Each structure stands twice: as structure tokens, then as C-alpha cells.
Amino acid sequence: MTRTAATRERHPVDSPVGAGRLIVLGLQHVLVMYTGCVTVPLVFGAAANLPTGTIALLISADLLIAGVITIIQSLGVGKVLGVRLPVVAGATFTAVSPMILIASQYGLQAVYGSMIAAGIFGLLVAVPFAKAIRFFPPLVSGVVITVVGLSLISVAAGLIAGQDSSAPDYAAPVNLALAAGIVVLIIVLNRWARGFIAQIAVLLGLIVGTVVAIPLGLVDFSSVGDAGWFGITAPLHFGAPHFPIAAVISMCVVMLVTFTESTADMLAVSQLTGKPLSNGDVARGLAGDGLSGILGGFMNAFVDTIFAQNVGLVEVTKVRSRYVTAAAGGFLVLLGLVPKLGEVVASLPGPVIGAAGLVMFGTVTAVGIRALRKVEFEGTGNLLIVAIAIGVGMLPVVAPEFYHRFPAWAQIIAGSAITSATLAAFVLNLLFNHTGKRGKS
Incomplete structure (x- = not known):
């Protein structure tokens, strides 16, 4: 087969990208997910009453492990690791509350010991969990992806308006106007720009928005000067790991939750890129x-999942090459090793x-809705399944203390x-479509 023919038959997911575009597109992925990734160590560190210097080291470790896992997921390691799709991994919010509870009851050594145990558990159950993919038809995966997007919109709102509604500058008109201007710019570029400019519309929005924010006094680079040029926590920074059974079980549950989220995101990227996924x-x-649980436990980082915002970016840019997200992983590793760049x-x-x-996040929601278009609703109970699942899923979003x-x-x-x-x-789909008379899912 000639080189030209081989290139023509190569799937877009496996197609390389020129160095210049690779760098810019990879950086765009990093900027989109960065805040969500570092928020986890910030929240955990504050709740665990860790000093600022230690929290900074946790952030470096967090970015480093996220970068390593992103590279593995994008490029793969033989037949054992990596989905080989354009995905970006980052610290999951699912683990924050359990980690805080474990830290308060058993100490930080138990936090990272239980994370290591959960990582091993994850490796052991990855194959049997993956075999359940047939129970994730568009009915289930569409609901999950839709709820992922909807639930994350509150995160975007908090970044724009602020987290404290009683603060004097909460939802300041200048902040809302700046955010609105960036959204308009992204819309304009996607509507009228062509080629590479359209693909980096989000990155251009971030750059232009930051430039506009400087004279408005919304940008503070003072922390950059205080950050070091190199910094990473030593393995097992807090001491030898401990493994209290309650903590281990709790983190294993977190790992299963992470698997659920990642499965939905992998299915979404598979649909977006047109590359089918096997159980393997x-x-x-x-x-x-x-x-990520094992590495995170040893390196004082966190459990990683596939980030939904980067799934949305794949849809917006239409760039399907996994080498772009591998480049993003390289940037994350660099940011993890050089705190000054991270700042x-x-x-x-x-x-x-x-x-x-x-x-x-809105794009992720739309991807979920598009998946639901494949579902047969007439003469089935599928509409009820979607209604109840989305309603149940949104309860903790609209009422965070609902289950306190x-x-x-x-x-x-x-x-x-x-x-x-x-x-x-999942349960309702089994009840309506896999027991007795089955409907179409």
C-alpha cells in the first residue's frame, strides 16, 4: 500500500497534526480544563487546613498526574492502557467530599492509602465493568451526557459571577458583560471564520477576554513572581499510606462513580469522532x-476522570486527532513541573x-440531547425513563443540601x-427494556 493510500484510510482520530497547530490546539484544551482541574486540590487543601505552600505542591502533583494520564489515554500503552481517543483527564470532583471526610477521621495518610487501594480495585474491575457497555445504549448514555453538561453549567456561573452571593462584587455588571462579550466572540468566529481560526475560537476568546480584563483590574499576576520555577511533592509526602477499611470502601465507590462518568464521556467522544468503541x-x-488512583496516591494527587468540557471542545472545533490531546497532556506535565507557568x-x-x-458545558448538553434523538419514544416507556433520570440527576444541582x-x-x-x-x-432501562416485554432503547 502506498503512503498516500495509507494516509487516506487513516481515521481522523489517528491522524497527526502539524507542529504549529498541535501546540495551539493542545494549549486550547489545557486552558479550557485548567480551572476545573486545580479547583479540586484548592478545595481539598483548604478543607484539610493545609498550608498554602503544601496546597501549591498538591496542585503541581495534580497537574503532573493529569498530564501523564491524558497522554496515556490519548496515545495508549500497548493493549492494557488508554482508550486512544481525543480525551483529556483531570481530577474528579467526585472524590473531594470523601477525601475531606477521610482526612478528618483518619488523617492524610489514609486519604492517599485508600486512593492507592481504589486504584488497584479500578484496574481489577475495568474489564468486567466495560462488558456492561451494552447496558449503556443511547437512552442511558444520552441522559448521562445531558446531565453532565447541565450540572456543570453552575460551575461556569460561579466563575463568571463569583462564589459568594453576599459579596459586594457578586455578579458585577462588568464581569457579566465581559463574559457575554467572549461568548459573542466565540459565536462570531464559529459563524463567519474559516479553517484554523474557527478551530481556535475558544482560545481566541480566552486571549481577547484576558487582554480586555487587564485595564478593568480583573487580572492579577502577582502570584506568578512568588511561584517557583520547579516544584513537585516527593512521593508519599504525608508519610506511609494507611488503609482503614471504611476509607478504602468509600474510595472504591468513588472509583466506580468515576468509571460511570468516564464511560459516558468515552461514548460521547466515540459518537463525535465516528470511531466505534469495543469493550477492550x-x-x-x-x-x-x-x-490515576495509584499514581495519585503515591504522588499526593487525585483520581482522574475524562473531562466533559474537553469533550465539548472536540465538538466545537471539529478537531478529532488524539495527538492534540496528547499535546495537551504534555503541557499539563510541564505546568506540573514548573509552578510559575501554572500560576x-x-x-x-x-x-x-x-x-x-x-x-x-452547553455543548456537552447538546451532545447528550443529540444522542437521545436515536431513542425510540413512541410506544415505549423511554420518555418516562429520560424524565425521571434527568429529574433525579438534577436534584443535587438545584438543591445541594437535599441529601445532607x-x-x-x-x-x-x-x-x-x-x-x-x-x-x-441504568435501572429503569433494565426494568423497561430488559425484563419481560422489551421496548426499543
Whole structure:
């Protein structure tokens, strides 16, 4: 076969990208997910009363492991690791509350010991979990992806308006106007720009928004000067890991929740790119999540999942090459090793990041709705399944304290929009379509 013929038959997912475009498109992926990734160590560190210097090291470790897992997921490692799709991995919010509870009851050594145990558990159950993919038809995966997008819109709103509604500058008109301007710019570029400019519309929105924010006093680069040029925590920074059984079980539940989220995102990317997934592909992707638990436990980082906002970016840019997200992984590793660079990215204004996030999260929601178009609703109970699953999933989003009287382990499940929606859709699909007379799913 000639080189030209081989290139013509290569799937877009496996097609390389020129160096210049690779760098720019990879950086765009990093900027879209950066805030969500570093928020996890910030929230956990504050709740665990860690000093600022230690939190900074956790952020570096978090970015490093996220970069390593992203490269593995994008490029793969033999027949054992990596889904080989254009995906970006980052710290999952699912683990934050359990980690805080474990830290308060058993200490930080138990936090990272239980994470290592959960990572090993993840590697062991990746294959059997992946075999359940036939129970994730468009009916289930569409609901999950829709709820993922809807639940993350509140994150974008918090970045734009602020987190404290009682603060004097909450929802300041200048912040809302800046965010609106960025959204308009992204729309204009997607509507009228062509080629590479259209593909980097989100990146251009972030750059222009940051430039506009400087004279408005919304950009503060003072922390960049204080950050070091090199920094990473030593393995097992907090001491030898401990493995309390309750903590281990809790983190194993977190790993299963992470698997559920990653499975839905992998299916979404598969649909977006037109590259079908086998059970083996899904298993290798889930094994990547499990590996993140092991590496995170030893390197004082966090469990990673596939980030939905980057799934949305694949749809917006139409760039399907997995080498682009591998480049993003390389940038994350660099940011993890050079805190000063990380602080530059962290200094981007909340309204700017939030505006880009709003577009990405809305896109994820739209991808889920598009998946639901494949579902047969007439003469089936599928409409009821969608209605109940989305309703149950959105409860902890619109009422965060809804399950606060539940035990801690139950809050991990019921308090997660993604998990509760997935369980509802999964169980109802089995009830309506896999027991007795089956409808079409």
C-alpha cells in the first residue's frame, strides 16, 4: 500500500497534526480544563487546613498526574492502557467530599492509602465493568451526557459571577458583560471564520477576554513572581499510606462513580469522532482511571476522570486527532513541573474562563440531547425513563443540601448528579427494556 493510500484510510482520530497547530490546539484544551482541574486540590487543601505552600505542591502533583494520564489515554500503552481517543483527564470532583471526610477521621495518610487501594480495585474491575457497555445504549448514555453538561453549567456561573452571593462584587455588571462579550466572540468566529481560526475560537476568546480584563483590574499576576520555577511533592509526602477499611470502601465507590462518568464521556467522544468503541477500548480507558488512583496516591494527587468540557471542545472545533490531546497532556506535565507557568494560567480571570466553560458545558448538553434523538419514544416507556433520570440527576444541582441527612457513603452516590442520573437511567432501562416485554432503547 502506498503512503498516500495509507494516509487516506487513516481515521481522523489517528491522524497527526502539524507542529504549529498541535501546540495551539493542545494549549486550547489545557486552558479550557485548567480551572476545573486545580479547583479540586484548592478545595481539598483548604478543607484539610493545609498550608498554602503544601496546597501549591498538591496542585503541581495534580497537574503532573493529569498530564501523564491524558497522554496515556490519548496515545495508549500497548493493549492494557488508554482508550486512544481525543480525551483529556483531570481530577474528579467526585472524590473531594470523601477525601475531606477521610482526612478528618483518619488523617492524610489514609486519604492517599485508600486512593492507592481504589486504584488497584479500578484496574481489577475495568474489564468486567466495560462488558456492561451494552447496558449503556443511547437512552442511558444520552441522559448521562445531558446531565453532565447541565450540572456543570453552575460551575461556569460561579466563575463568571463569583462564589459568594453576599459579596459586594457578586455578579458585577462588568464581569457579566465581559463574559457575554467572549461568548459573542466565540459565536462570531464559529459563524463567519474559516479553517484554523474557527478551530481556535475558544482560545481566541480566552486571549481577547484576558487582554480586555487587564485595564478593568480583573487580572492579577502577582502570584506568578512568588511561584517557583520547579516544584513537585516527593512521593508519599504525608508519610506511609494507611488503609482503614471504611476509607478504602468509600474510595472504591468513588472509583466506580468515576468509571460511570468516564464511560459516558468515552461514548460521547466515540459518537463525535465516528470511531466505534469495543469493550477492550473502554476497559483500557477505565484502566487509565484506575492507574490515576495509584499514581495519585503515591504522588499526593487525585483520581482522574475524562473531562466533559474537553469533550465539548472536540465538538466545537471539529478537531478529532488524539495527538492534540496528547499535546495537551504534555503541557499539563510541564505546568506540573514548573509552578510559575501554572500560576500564569491560574491568573486568567474567572469571568473569562467561565464564559468559555459556559459554551463547552452547553455543548456537552447538546451532545447528550443529540444522542437521545436515536431513542425510540413512541410506544415505549423511554420518555418516562429520560424524565425521571434527568429529574433525579438534577436534584443535587438545584438543591445541594437535599441529601445532607444521608450517611456519608450514601451522599457520595445520591449527592452526585452524574451518579444518581446514571443509576436511575441504568435501572429503569433494565426494568423497561430488559425484563419481560422489551421496548426499543
